[in-house]
Amino acid sequence: EVADAEEADAIIAALGSYQPKPVIEGIDGANVFGSIEAYDHVPELGKNIVVIGGGLVGVEQALWLKSLGYNPIVVARHQLRDGGNHLHMIAVRNEINVRGLEVHEFMGTKVIAPDHVVCVDQDGNEVEFAADSVIYATGMVPRTEAAMALHECAPEFFPIGDCMVARDMADAVTQAYMASKNLGLV
Secondary structure, X not given: OHHHHHOOOEEEEOOOXXXXXXXXXXXXXXXXXXXXXXXXXXXXXXXXXXXXXXXXXXXXXXXXXXXXXXXXXXXXXXXXXXXXXXXXXXXXXXHHHHHOOEEEOOEEEEEEOOOEEEXXXXXXXXXXXXXXXXXXXXOOEEOHHHHHOOHHHOOEEEEOHHHOOOOOHHHHHHHHHHHHHXXXXX
């Protein structure tokens, strides 16, 4: 309604995405944070941190926490994901080795308890990890419906960033530049 009332010549929809909680027993515990939210709670995390998710967000966050002196462990249901950037993942794997980051691939998370996480490996064996806190980095969901609601509100419409497909910062900046260029602003 607001966009319609503005009678804009163009709309650049940069509504982003949101991080849903995965369905895991104990996910609503006080010591559990989404990867984005965790940055606001670093002093509260405690020494031992289990990071659920083997994409670049979770792995890079774990490497950063390791550099600050924390003891993060990455648990990933699949092989670590490179986010479409194979060369970057080579560098990330090198950092994993250099910093001694503990990574467990092909391991699902079963239960989050106040002081530990119970995981299940690919053979069905339960493995327990000490955890003062847990960070889930299990993906983002684009705000596609909200962005598309703006589609008919202006003659020109440019959805950028994560609102159509969850991506990385480089893609978002490129899309913003191209939208600005198409509008003659650059």
